[in-house]
Amino acid sequence: MPSTPSTPSSPSTPSTPSTSSTPTESAAPVLLARDLHKSYGRHRVLRGADLTVRPGQLVGVVGENGAGKSTLLKALAGTLPPDRGEVTLSGTLGHCPQEPVLGSSLTVAQHLDYFAAAHRLPDLDRGRELVRRLGYERYAGKVAGELSGGTRQKLNLTLALLHDPDVLLLDEPYQGFDWETYLCFWDLVEDLRTRGRAVVVITHLVFEQDRFDVLADLSEGRLTPRAAAGEEQQRVHV
Numbered sequence: 001m002p003s004t005p006s007t008p009s010s011p012s013t014p015s016t017p018s019t020s021s022t023p024t025e026s027a028a029p030v031l032l033a034r035d036l037h038k039s040y041g042r043h044r045v046l047r048g049a050d051l052t053v054r055p056g057q058l059v060g061v062v063g064e065n066g067a068g069k070s071t072l073l074k075a076l077a078g079t080l081p082p083d084r085g086e087v088t089l090s091g092t093l094g095h096c097p098q099e100p101v102l103g104s105s106l107t108v109a110q111h112l113d114y115f116a117a118a119h120r121l122p123d124l125d126r127g128r129e130l131v132r133r134l135g136y137e138r139y140a141g142k143v144a145g146e147l148s149g150g151t152r153q154k155l156n157l158t159l160a161l162l163h164d165p166d167v168l169l170l171d172e173p174y175q176g177f178d179w180e181t182y183l184c185f186w187d188l189v190e191d192l193r194t195r196g197r198a199v200v201v202i203t204h205l206v207f208e209q210d211r212f213d214v215l216a217d218l219s220e221g222r223l224t225p226r227a228a229a230g231e232e233q234q235r236v237h238v
């Protein structure tokens with residue numbers, strides 16, 4: 001379920017994946033992960049992952065199936081405690097997990113109502129605008145259990161964005177989107193960046209590397225920065 005933990009902090013000097021020059025590069029991080037370790041039994045999934053996210057940055061975390069991306073995202077979101085290391089968040093968080101976690105007997109409109117109430121929003125304007133932009137107004141009265149996978153994903157994204165969080169964590173956000181929705185998704189992300197919101201996209205596929213301010217590969221439990229677009233194109237796996 002999209003969540004909003006909020007932990008004020010005074011982050012220390014960051015030293016994590018950052019490969020391109022952005023206007024926000026000197027701003028204090030809004031999300032900082034240091035030396036994250038997580039094992040499931042003997043399976044060591046995270047082995048010292050570091051990540052720095054600054055206001056207005058779009059950060060991509062790329063890794064093959066089973067690399068530990070969802071584990072990392074849950075640790076960043078605070079829904080899965082790491083065995084070691086720490087995560088510091090300055091501001092509010094929106095979290096869109098890979099599997100939509102929705103009340104299957106609640107309609108789209110009811111989800112918006114409940115989440116707006118939970119976030120104590122004064123009105124539903126932002127929710128309605130997101131639904132309109134993602135193009136699924138016609139499903140307002142439909143229960144989540146009867147929505148297509150892509151539309152459920154749209155609803156999940158809407159709920160994560162409802163309170164306009166400072167940091168948005170997205171697990172495979174465009175999986176299941178048609179092309180028009182994919183483009184609409186990037187428009188939304190661009191708006192967020194322009195307003196200084198940070199977005200972390202976790203994915204096994206990057207189609208357009210140059211959309212990202214920072215790209216890091218998750219491999220063997222650690223994050224390694226990728227060369228900036230144009231610097232070393234041969235390293236880009238699409």
Ligand SMILES: Nc1ncnc2c1ncn2[C@@H]1O[C@H](COP(=O)(O)OP(=O)(O)OP(=O)(O)O)[C@@H](O)[C@H]1O
Pocket residue numbers: 040043045063064065066067068069070071072204
């Ligand atoms: N609750 C769990 N208990 C035991 N093992 C787990 C658990 N969750 C994940 N794993 C294992 O940890 C490894 C990393 O899983 P994770 O879901 O984080 O990877 P991922 O990179 O998100 O994968 P995908 O791209 O397939 O979604 C996998 O080998 C997975 O089987």
